[in-house]
Amino acid sequence: MEELNNIKNIKILLIDLENCPNQILQLQKNLEEYTKVIICYAKTGVKIPLDWLVPLSTVVNDDKLKIFKMTNTGKNSADFGICFFAGSLMQEFKKNAHFVIISNDTDLDHVVNLLVSQGCTAERIGTKKDVVTLNNKLDLPAIQLYCTHLVNYSKNRPSKKDTLLNSIKNKLKDSPEVAEDILQSLIKRKALEIAEKKVTYNDKKINEIANLTNL
Secondary structure, eight states: OHHHHTOTTEEEEEEETTTOGGGGGGHHHHHHHOSEEEEEESSSOOOOOGGGHHHHHHHHHTTSEEEEEOSSOOTTHHHHHHHHHHHHHHHHHTTSEEEEEEOSOGGGHHHHHHHHHTTOEEEEEOSTTSOOOTTSTTHHHHHHHHHHHHHHTTTSOOOBHHHHHHHHHHHOTTOGGGHHHHHHHHHHTTSEEEETTEEEEOHHHHHHHHHOSOO
């Protein structure tokens, strides 16, 4: 730990998974870029591909990754977790670290300002501007996220179009307005089909999409 404190380019990433659930798909890339990654969540389940388990267990044991579920599931629970770990890590690394908070909650700008006031560098990055559309490659992680959800809940899938759309909106909390686009993309990729508002799933295709790094 003392060696880390002597390094000037320490980068710490704090993720508010409650309003940026798609960020879980960027986890492997983030672990390559950041010294430490802290994920806080309250209600949003953390679902990861099975082939990530071994490498993730290694980085958890190395204290490079912490995934923290808040005990209370109130509206701003994850925000308090972000605040706590930001303060704790600021004390640990003093002015040597750069903090990045990924959240759409502008209230966390107060945490950024406090970190800066203590001599650290910090920024908050939101994801709402990264609109997921069929004309933008940003829809690919969202499609993979939902296919992973369908794999994990294969016995409890929506059987009608309306309930499927609601399910997609609930899963993509940071951009629910693109649910229809995601649905059409799933149809286009033959992951499912809809006839007379009833949904039929293609398990083979859903599993293929869920397990791909790049679609």
